[in-house]
Every structure is written in C-alpha cells, then in structure tokens.
Amino acid sequence: MSVSRRQFLKTSAVTASVPLVTTLSIDSSEARIGDAVDLSLGYKPGAIRMNLNENPLGPPPAAVAAAQSAIPATNRYVSPALLKSLMGEFHGMEKDWIIVGNGSTEILKSAPLAFARDSSKNVISARETWNVTPKYAGILGAKLKYVNFLRKQHYEFDIDGMLNAVDASTGIFFVVNPNNPTGAILSYEELKRIADSLPKEVLFIIDEAYAQYTPDARSGIDLLKAGYENVLVTRTFSKAWGLAALRCGYGVGHPDVLKKIAMHGCDAASLNIAGYSALQGTLSDQTHLDSSRQLARDISSFYKQEAKKLGLQVVAGSVPLPFILLELGKRTKEIQQELEKRNIFVRHVASWGLPEHVRISGGLEEDNRAFFRELKTLL
Numbered sequence: 001m002s003v004s005r006r007q008f009l010k011t012s013a014v015t016a017s018v019p020l021v022t023t024l025s026i027d028s029s030e031a032r033i034g035d036a037v038d039l040s041l042g043y044k045p046g047a048i049r050m051n052l053n054e055n056p057l058g059p060p061p062a063a064v065a066a067a068q069s070a071i072p073a074t075n076r077y078v079s080p081a082l083l084k085s086l087m088g089e090f091h092g093m094e095k096d097w098i099i100v101g102n103g104s105t106e107i108l109k110s111a112p113l114a115f116a117r118d119s120s121k122n123v124i125s126a127r128e129t130w131n132v133t134p135k136y137a138g139i140l141g142a143k144l145k146y147v148n149f150l151r152k153q154h155y156e157f158d159i160d161g162m163l164n165a166v167d168a169s170t171g172i173f174f175v176v177n178p179n180n181p182t183g184a185i186l187s188y189e190e191l192k193r194i195a196d197s198l199p200k201e202v203l204f205i206i207d208e209a210y211a212q213y214t215p216d217a218r219s220g221i222d223l224l225k226a227g228y229e230n231v232l233v234t235r236t237f238s239k240a241w242g243l244a245a246l247r248c249g250y251g252v253g254h255p256d257v258l259k260k261i262a263m264h265g266c267d268a269a270s271l272n273i274a275g276y277s278a279l280q281g282t283l284s285d286q287t288h289l290d291s292s293r294q295l296a297r298d299i300s301s302f303y304k305q306e307a308k309k310l311g312l313q314v315v316a317g318s319v320p321l322p323f324i325l326l327e328l329g330k331r332t333k334e335i336q337q338e339l340e341k342r343n344i345f346v347r348h349v350a351s352w353g354l355p356e357h358v359r360i361s362g363g364l365e366e367d368n369r370a371f372f373r374e375l376k377t378l379l
C-alpha cells in the first residue's frame, strides 16, 4: 500500500486559493470552548472506523483552511444560489439545473416526497444497494419493488428485471452508480437504455456518490445534457473529496423537476458557510482526488490479495472503489461484533440483502493490516 496519511498531507500542500472572508477581530484566547469539543464522536481511542465509507485521508488541507476562514461569518445565512452557480459552472450547466442538499442524502430523501409519496406509487431499485431513496419512499407508504443483482462474474444490475418491474404506478427508478456496496457499474449506454425505456413521468434517480472514482466515464449528467428531462443525478463532497461532516451535496436535474423537490426540502436552508467556503478552496485542486483514487487502487488490490490468502471471496466491480464487500458466510454477524469488541468497525450489510457479507470502507495501510490480523484469529 503506498499512501499513508503523513505522506498524503506532505504531498497535498495548500495550493488552491482560499476564499477571502472579511474577519472580525475575535481574540482566540477567549474561544476556549473549542478545546472541549470531543472529536472522537463516541468511538473509543484508537478505533479503526471502516464502517461509514469515510475518506481516511482526511479533508484536503485547502478545504480546512477555507472552512476555518469562513467561521467568523457564521452569523450569516448563505444563499444556495452561490453553490448552484459554482457547481453549474463546474458542470457546464445553468444554475437552475442544480439543487443543493445538506449532503446528497437530503436530496435523496426529499425526492420521494415529490415523486413517490404514498401507496399510489411504487419505486424500483436494486436490492443490494445503499437504499436511502427507496427506504424513505417506503416510510411514506410507496410500494417498493426490489430487484436482485445478477450474480455473474461480478454483481451486475438486472436491467431487464428492473425495467420489467416498471408499471403505470412507478414514480421513481433508482440506481446507485457505481453501486455501494457491490461495485457494479452501469455504462452510459446502459443508463441511456434505461432512460429510453422509462415513461417520461418516472423520475430516474442516479446516485453518483462515487463518480469521482470513474473520472473518465460519461455519467447521468451527460444524459441530462442529451435532453433526458426526467433524470436526477446526485453528487456529494463526502467521499473522494473527504468533506463528509461539512454536509455538502447537490443534485443535477431539469429545473421543473428540481422545483418540485425543493418544495419539500433542500436549497433554501441546506448550505452552511464553512462548507461553501471549503468547496471554493478545493474544486480546482486535483491533488486530493488523485490521492483518493490511488488509495482506492491500493485498497482494492490489498484486500483481494489478503482475502485470497484466507480463501475468502471479495465482491468488486471493474473499477477500484474505496470500499470492499467481503463474504464471511453464516458467522458474518458474529465476526463483525467480535471485530467491534476489538475496536475495529465494519458494516454488516444484512439489511441490503447481504446477510453473509461485510462492507469494509478501506482504511490506511496500518488499519487494513490490523483488520486482517484480527480477522484471521476469528475465522
């Protein structure tokens, strides 16, 4: 494994320009409250946190500097229009094609309120997936139609199965691409085939939380540019960019679609000044993304190699992602709990239809080695 945190911090010097925020003169010696903040977030000292797909490299240093510089202006609300313009420019779209979320989760939870809000509607989704949208649609009363992945060489989306499930009551067709946790990927041609097959009233949601790991692939945003108006793409700064706690996500879609969603949440009160400032400081800086991608490659090859030595099966797609799905069989829950007692946290993904798997959000070299060291003693 080649990327360690120290190395990463050394190589990613603060290069991006930090936005200017006029600061008030606050005497920092009076701001003692900061010392009392417990950043362990409830974990015991030394915890190896590989359960939430957080970026173990940390945030880009430029983002930290920019976020800090914004804190003195925290008494002000931030207009979402700023992020809409910033991301619109980034993607070559008008700003009214962007919706801002307090993390992409807010958009993915708000969409069912507009498109699948009761039992008259159904939602189509793959089963073995990060399922916030179907889950919340289900809470609202919508019917859920989960379609299992095909288990060929890799897990593959059952596109025909999912399209066959569409009927006159379908409100949302949901995919995570690349998929968390199986790593399955839909190509642009496959996305287009789905978009071509769906009735215009069905909202085709493409959750692209891990899109930065497939930088050369055409995405759902290209579908929008090609004129498909019933597509909503969600993106986040939580993963490859390493800014999960700043809660910055956005969606790209047709303005009429976004207006319907924004009636229920997002946009108006979903942006904070530290997050907005951090994004300005990082968008132009590719260093962190390159390191995140390198880490994903390292993680992917290390886990495959170590799992093979133990005779275990890794589920992965064709592109290295920063998480791994590992089959542990009937004792999966017990093994996950034993690891937890040893202060190593991974996710048992039974609720996503994978009772015999854990998803490991790959860590830094020492964390990954600790995982296998302990796992070996539990098999």
Ligand SMILES: Cc1ncc(COP(=O)(O)O)c(C=O)c1O
Residues within 6 Å of the ligand: 052, 053, 102, 103, 104, 105, 106, 130, 176, 180, 207, 209, 210, 235, 236, 237, 238, 244, 247, 248, 249
């Ligand atoms: C596929 C997927 N979408 C969205 C999210 C949530 O992202 P955010 O932090 O932007 O709410 C996650 C987080 O694990 C995820 O895996």
